[in-house]
Amino acid sequence: MLDHRLVGLVPTMGALHAGHLSLIRAAARETHHVVVSIYVNPAQFGVKEDLASYPVTWDGDCRILAELDRELADDGANLGRISAVFAPTTRDMYPSGFPGQDVDSTGSFVTLTPVGQVLEGASRPTFFRGVATVCMKLFNIVQPEKVYFGQKDVQQTVVVKKMVKDFMLPVDVEIGPTEREPDGLALSSRNVYLGERRRRVATLLSRALRAAESQYRAGALDRESILRAATQLTTDVLDQQMALSPEERVKFEVDYISLADPDTMEELAEVDPRRGGILSGAVKMLPVEAPRPGEDLGHSGGPAVRLIDNIVLKPSV
Ligand code: AMP
Numbered sequence: 422m423l424d425h426r427l428v429g430l431v432p433t434m435g436a437l438h439a440g441h442l443s444l445i446r447a448a449a450r451e452t453h454h455v456v457v458s459i460y461v462n463p464a465q466f467g468v469k470e471d472l473a474s475y476p477v478t479w480d481g482d483c484r485i486l487a488e489l490d491r492e493l494a495d496d497g498a499n500l501g502r503i504s505a506v507f508a509p510t511t512r513d514m515y516p517s518g519f520p521g522q523d524v525d526s527t528g529s530f531v532t533l534t535p536v537g538q539v540l541e542g543a544s545r546p547t548f549f550r551g552v553a554t555v556c557m558k559l560f561n562i563v564q565p566e567k568v569y570f571g572q573k574d575v576q577q578t579v580v581v582k583k584m585v586k587d588f589m590l591p592v593d594v595e596i597g598p599t600e601r602e603p604d605g606l607a608l609s610s611r612n613v614y615l616g617e618r619r620r621r622v623a624t625l626l627s628r629a630l631r632a633a634e635s636q637y638r639a640g641a642l643d644r645e646s647i648l649r650a651a652t653q654l655t656t657d658v659l660d661q662q663m664a665l666s667p668e669e670r671v672k673f674e675v676d677y678i679s680l681a682d683p684d685t686m687e688e689l690a691e692v693d694p695r696r697g698g699i700l701s702g703a704v705k706m707l708p709v710e711a712p713r714p715g716e717d718l719g720h721s722g723g724p725a726v727r728l729i730d731n732i733v734l735k736p737s738v
C-alpha cells in the first residue's frame with residue numbers, strides 16, 4: 422500500500438504476449454499501481470532445459486508495456502496504470518549467491534510438497550521450488566496487495582495460493598483466464614520455438630482436453646470415461662502424423678493427461694460434481710526430423726517444446 426493506494430504485481434518472464442497483457446489489464450482495473458516484473462529465474466529451469474535460449478525481448482516488451490499503459494490511461498474504468506517495470510538481475514534476487522539449478526542444490530528455498538511434486542513437478546523436479554522461491558522474493562520486494570497469475574499454468578496457481586495460505590502472506594491471489602490463439606492453442610512465450618509445421622499440429626493438446634471436457638459436460642464423472650476421449654484424440658493425431666513422410670510429419674510424446682482435484686492437484690478416480698476438477702496435460706513436441714529446404718523450424722532452430730494446457734471442470738451442482 423502506497424498512500425492508501427493498492428499495489429498489484431504481475432510476475433512474468435518477459436517475451437510478453439496477450440496472456441500477460443490480460444493479467445496487466447485486470448490488475449489495472451483493481452489496483453492503483455501495477456508493477457510488472459520481468460525476470461527469467463534460472464532456479465525454475467532444470468539443468469537440461471531451455472534457459473539459454475529462452476526468448477528475451479526487452480525492447481519489444483517495453484514498447485508493448487508503454488502502449489498498454491497509454492490504453493489504460495484512456496479508459497476511465499481503470500483504477501490504475503503501470504507504475505513500474507521491475508527487471509532485477511540474478512545477483513539482486515539471490516543476495517547470498519545463486520544456489521544452482523540441480524535437484525540437490527542447497528540454499529534458501531521455498532518448497533511446497535506434495536503439490537509441487539506431481540504433474541509438472543514430476544517432469545520438472547526443481548520447477549515449483551524455483552517458482553515459489555522467486556514469488557516469495559518478488560512479493561517481499563514489491564509488497565503488493567494483489568498478485569495476478571494466469572490460469573494457463575494451473576498448477577502454479579495452486580502452488581502460489583498454497584504458499585500464501587501456509588506462510589500467511591498478506592496478499593490476495595487473482596487468477597486470469599487462459600488467452601488462446603483462434604485455433605485454441607494457449608498463448609505461451611515458448612510457442613515461438615515451434616515453427617510453422619509443428620505449430621499446426623500443436624492444437625492437439627487443447628483439442629484433447631476439450632474432448633475430455635465434453636464427456637464431463639455430457640454427464641460422465643469417472644476418470645476412465647472422461648480421459649478416454651482425450652487419449653483417443655492424441656492417438657489418432659499421432660497415427661495420422663506417422664502415416665506421413667519424415668519431411669511432412671510431426672512427432673510428439675504425451676507426458677501426461679490428468680484429471681485432478683482443483684485444490685491439491687491429486688489425481689481423481691471420479692469427479693465430485695460439487696467440487697469439479699482440473700483437466701490438464703503436457704505434450705512434448707519433438708524436433709522436426711527431416712527439415713525441408715528453407716523450412717522455418719522456429720526460434721533457436723526448433724528444439725523440443727513442452728506444451729501445457731488445462732481446462733477447469735466447473736462444479737455442476
Ligand atoms: P510467464 O512469463 O510464462 O512466466 O507467465 C507469466 C504469467 O502470465 C503467469 O502467471 C502465466 O500463467 C501467465 N500466462 C502465460 N500464458 C498465459 C495465457 N495464455 N493466458 C493467460 N495467462 C498466461
